[in-house]
Amino acid sequence: MHNWMRENDGSIGCPLKSGVLPTFPPMLPTSYESFWLQHRQQRMTDYANGTTGWVVGLAPEVAVKLPATEVSRLLTQRLGEDAFSACLDPENRVPSPMAGETNGNWLKTCHTVGVNVRTIGSFWEVVKYATTLPDHIRGIHLLPIWEPGVVGSLYGMASWQLNPEFYSQEAAELYPQLARIEDQLAVVINLLHAMGKVVGMDVIPHTDRYSEMVLANPSHFEWIRRWDLSIISHRDYLHEEAQGAIIEWLRQRGPALPAYAMVGGFWELSEANRLKLLFGHPDDYGGRQGRRVDLVDWLYHRGLEPAPATMAPPYRGLEVDPNPEAMTIDDAGRVWRDYRITQPTEMSRAFGPLTRYKLYGRKDDNKDWAIDFDRPRTFVWDYLTKHYAEQQTRYNFDFMRGDMSHVQMRPDGVPAVADEYYDPLRAVKLKIAEQAPHFAYFAESFLTEPDYMAYGDEVEHLERSEAEVTLGNLQSTVPDTPEFWEMINHYLGVANHSTVTPAWTVITGDKDDPRFDHFHHYGELSRLFTGLFLGKLPMYYSLGFEQRDRHFERAANEVYSKLYVFQETRGDKAVSGPFQWGGNLSLFAGLTELNRFAAGIMAHLGETQILKVAEGADAGAKEGQRSKVLAWLRPASDGEGAYLFVVSFSPKPVEKSISLAGTPYQSADLLFATDGSEQELVSITEKNLALRKLAGGRCYLLK
Incomplete structure (x- = not known):
């Protein structure tokens, strides 16, 4: 039986320091069902009374199917009757957890999950899903929520009206004041804010x-x-x-x-x-x-x-x-x-x-398709920014994911100074920030070479656009390949030397696609471990990854969330029913133990120091056989030692020696390992820590 199936043994909320760490043999759904039947009440109670920050062990697939009455009772107990009742008033706006911030820099340390509401049914299911998210996963990005256009594409907005697919009859029957979908979304965001979450909307510069x-x-x-x-x-x-x-x-x-x-x-x-x-x-x-x-x-x-x-x-x-x-x-x-x-x-x-949107005039009556960037069509800018500002005000969103943020059409490249008509997504962000200073911008940009996806340098463009975070492209690489390590090096450099921070992106709704199955044949927990603890790049992943199967050949279309971004009825992208969750409950078990450990240690971690793990390695990451390990130190907040994190993305165990030259540490106590390695106290010999059979991520307490 998996360790996470145990009763609350005190390890939730504190680092594991004794006994055997969890191992994750394959687990059948029937095993999970038996576990949940046995432990459901205790895990729900722990969440309701605040012992845990999420319902530990509640699989997302199960969570979104919980009756609304049960979830309402759960949140009433957790939040208190008065606070819960205030959330249910669609005219009320529960303040954002970030409402006191004066800018959007908080997004640079916010771990976020992307939610395609179509895969779970309605806005109301987002609240149910949120009960599975620990406090250290604070951001919830809602993929486009408006009426879709051709082939039901979420990114082809057909109007400013909310998508009627996302209406919950269950919520309307339970709470008559929620008969309108607009009121349902307002209340859902109230509840998410009360649960400590921040909520993002897509901002789309096209229709x-x-x-x-x-x-x-x-x-x-x-x-x-x-x-x-x-x-x-x-x-x-x-x-x-x-x-x-x-x-x-x-x-x-x-x-x-x-x-x-x-x-x-x-x-x-x-x-x-x-x-x-x-x-x-x-x-x-x-x-x-x-x-x-x-x-x-x-x-x-x-x-x-x-x-x-x-x-x-x-x-x-x-x-x-x-x-x-x-x-x-x-x-x-x-x-x-x-x-x-x-x-x-x-x-x-x-x-x-x-x-x-046609944001600028054209040269020579558009004879040669040339844009006149010196003639902004200000009434179009006003229209776009005003409408998105109205959406933010109406529903109290905390951040925006800017679609196609990589677009920079000026052939001369990125200007040294950006004016108010430089970029539409920048303009939307700044317009909203006038009324909500904490509002932040998560850019969809892939940090490619200059003049490849955009004219000029993408990082410079994002800096001019005042984005706090950008998606990057780690999700489009196979772990432990040269390309993967090169991206890590590059992103750490961008984070250190620019005003925009790349995300540690595990998977997105766009990449949960049969064409990209090979990105996820191994290394899932290593990706999540690094995303949680690296401390330099905020993690982003999409709903469904928690249970995603490894597909070594194309699976049924209904298991890929990308194919629910639109509604094809013919061809190889067509789906014939609701989204199907994966059966990889072993991954879910590993993620649960990882989150339990993170919940106890996050508050004790200081600033990250990347270690060099091979001669000449740049920022701790290097391609080839010389280094397949990323290692970093985070001092303990109480001054008692430091935490060493090491992670391998290789499909096979590796042997590695970590140099701790220049540090005072003499011993390393293994606190956690994603592969279930037993706890051990290891001596540091001649300022080197030998790592044997490293598979996945480990955390040591150094003293």
């Missing part, structure tokens, strides 16, 4: 190509006129023709809500009233969808399309892709074409379902 934002604000976007395989026009003011076509459609079809009939010009009305005239009441999801589809058809037959969003230099210069596989015929028989960059580089992409 679905035919979103309500586009159709109600054609001037905010770039348009093209296509006929079959030719772009007939892409002039700067082509949006005026789109405006005319939309007005004609409205005259032909009539307003959706006649009570909002026009007084004066249509485009001078408020956006809210334009939307009601075009599509109907915000609560009428089906009616709005039907009207929008009809308007799209009207524009399609006039050849008018918003220009697709692009990625990577040169960004500009579009043509229709003539390849047969680049053609799609929809259910109504409309023929759609993909686009491509006319002079592409390796990473150039054109995303057909998406369109980017």
Whole structure:
């Protein structure tokens, strides 16, 4: 039986210093079910009375299926009746745990989990899931929460309305004041704040190509006129023709809500009233969808399309892709074409379902697709920043994950000084910070070479954009490969010498994909161990990793959370049912023991000092046979010795000697090992600590 299946033996909340550390043989789901049936009440009680910071041993798959009544009782006991009742008031805003901060630097030490709400059902399930997260995993990043567009893509926003998929009937029946999805989200964030969590939203500088934002604000976007395989026009003011076509459609079809009939010009009305005239009441999801589809058809037959969003230099210069596989015929028989960059580089992409806000004017009427960065279209910037600021105010978000933060379109590179119209994500962050100074920015950028994903240097771009943390790309590497070690070195250097801190990213919702199974054939606990204790890079992982199976061949689509970012019904990305949790409960058991140890030791750790573990190693990490170990010291906060952390990412045990030259330590007491190694007190010989059969991570107390 796994050690974590024991009754509370006092080891929760303190480092393990005696006995045998846990081992993790394969565990069948039936073994877990037997354990949970036996220990459920005690573990729930420990959480309710504050003995533990999370429900220890509660598997996420089980947590999200708990009845709302049980979770409500649990949180009432933990928070107190008055505090819990205050959370349930959708007009109340429970202050963020970071509300007293004057900037977003707290994000640089915040371990975060990304949650695709579609994989668990509703906003209410996020609260249930949060009971499985220890206090040292404080951040919860919600993937896009708004109505999705083509193929149900979460990143193709169709409107500013919340995604009706995420409505909880269970919550509405239990609490009648939560009949509206907006009230449910507000209360969920109240509860998460009361539980000590911080909550992030996605900020997306593009929308679905035919979103309500586009159709109600054609001037905010770039348009093209296509006929079959030719772009007939892409002039700067082509949006005026789109405006005319939309007005004609409205005259032909009539307003959706006649009570909002026009007084004066249509485009001078408020956006809210334009939307009601075009599509109907915000609560009428089906009616709005039907009207929008009809308007799209009207524009399609006039050849008018918003220009697709692009990625990577040169960004500009579009043509229709003539390849047969680049053609799609929809259910109504409309023929759609993909686009491509006319002079592409390796990473150039054109995303057909998406369109980017038109933030700047164009040179020479857009004849050569050149952007005039000296002519910011300030009304578009105001629109974008105002709407996201309203979302933050309404729901009390603490940070933003900026989608496609790597985009930097200036061919001359990153300017030495950024003005207020340098970057849209920067502008959103600063706008929100006016009312919430603690608001932080987590950037989606992969820290590639200059001019690869963006013009100029990505780190410089992120510094100008005032991002606190960036995603990086560790999740896209196989552990213990040269590329993996090179990235670690680079990220530690960036963290030490710039204002932006790379994340220690284990996996993201985008990388939980059958194409990337080989990234996770080994080293899961080593990644998590390092993320928790390194102290230099904040950890990020996505929901589902806790139980993720090792896939040595492609598994069913329903086990990959990436395939729930959209809703394909055909092809190799289609899913035919709800997300399926993995059965790797041995990984969950190991993570549980790791979190138990972390809960006891985190408060006692000082600043990190990276050790050199091989001659010439840079920042403690080096490729090849000479060094497959990362090692670092963190002094004990009480001044009694220091904690030594060592980790190997190799699939096989390694032998290594750690030099402790220049330190006063004489002995090393093994406190914890991810592989279940027995506790031992080891002498430090000639200032060297010999590590035998190192597999995974270890923590020693040095004295």
